[in-house]
Amino acid sequence: MLDTIIEGAIAFMLIAGGAFAFIGSLGLTHLKDFYMRLHGPSKTTTLGVGCTLIGSLIYFSREDGPIIQELLITIFAFITAPVSAHMLAKSALHHKLKPDPRTRGNPVELESEKPKHTVEEAPQGDSPLP
Amino acid sequence: MIDTALWIALALFCAAIVLNFYRALVGPSLPDRVLAVDTMYMNSIALIVLFGIWVNNKDYFEAALLIAMLGFVSTIAICKYLLRGDIIE
Numbered sequence: 001m002l003d004t005i006i007e008g009a010i011a012f013m014l015i016a017g018g019a020f021a022f023i024g025s026l027g028l029t030h031l032k033d034f035y036m037r038l039h040g041p042s043k044t045t046t047l048g049v050g051c052t053l054i055g056s057l058i059y060f061s062r063e064d065g066p067i068i069q070e071l072l073i074t075i076f077a078f079i080t081a082p083v084s085a086h087m088l089a090k091s092a093l094h095h096k097l098k099p100d101p102r103t104r105g106n107p108v109e110l111e112s113e114k115p116k117h118t119v120e121e122a123p124q125g126d127s128p129l130p
Numbered sequence: 131m132i133d134t135a136l137w138i139a140l141a142l143f144c145a146a147i148v149l150n151f152y153r154a155l156v157g158p159s160l161p162d163r164v165l166a167v168d169t170m171y172m173n174s175i176a177l178i179v180l181f182g183i184w185v186n187n188k189d190y191f192e193a194a195l196l197i198a199m200l201g202f203v204s205t206i207a208i209c210k211y212l213l214r215g216d217i218i219e
Contacts, residue, residue, distance in 0.1 A: 011135035018142030021173055025146035028153050034162055041169035052176040060188045069191050073198055080202040087209035092161040094213050
């Protein structure tokens with residue numbers, strides 16, 4: 001009885017992990033611009049890999065006691081995924097990738113830098129320049 | 131029950147890696163490709179773990195841990211290069 005429950009938990013974790021990772025990669029493939037595409041891998045794929053690792057943790061700690069090493073990879077993935085997503089978003093803003101019109105938000109970094117005044121305009125105030 | 135779940139999970143992760151590969155080939159900009167490769171190493175970690183379950187051997191976790199660490203460091207290094215034009219200033 002207990003074996004059946006544990007096997008069911010392992011099977012559920014494996015299939016849930018695979019489904020989450022597949023959905024994340026599907027989002028990476030068919031969303032419109034980079035800022036939308038960043039959502040899929042950085043949240044969903046991390047959860048999918050974590051689910052799979054916890055499933056294998058249960059699988060290998062059935063016979064001879066709990067095994068902690070698998071939890072290390074899970075914790076490492078959950079710590080490092082937001083950091084790499086942040087760095088990727090910063091580099092995308094630095095390259096000024098064009099957002100889709102449906103993407104919400106208007107970050108300062110994406111505004112085009114217009115010159116302060118044109119050549120025809122006379123500078124205001126008492127500037128020493130002509 | 132575990133065998134069936136294992137095959138389903140393997141198929142899903144392989145399909146996910148194919149989709150990542152498509153994005154890495156097509157991706158219009160450089161951060162897109164970096165993101166695709168980042169996702170690809172995450173999926174390959176899970177694939178190695180599933181292979182470890184398949185052959186019933188728990189030694190494959192060290193390979194997965196190594197891939198996780200090196201992938202994170204390389205992603206951060208490439209992002210740093212894209213941001214500053216230099217990795218260690």
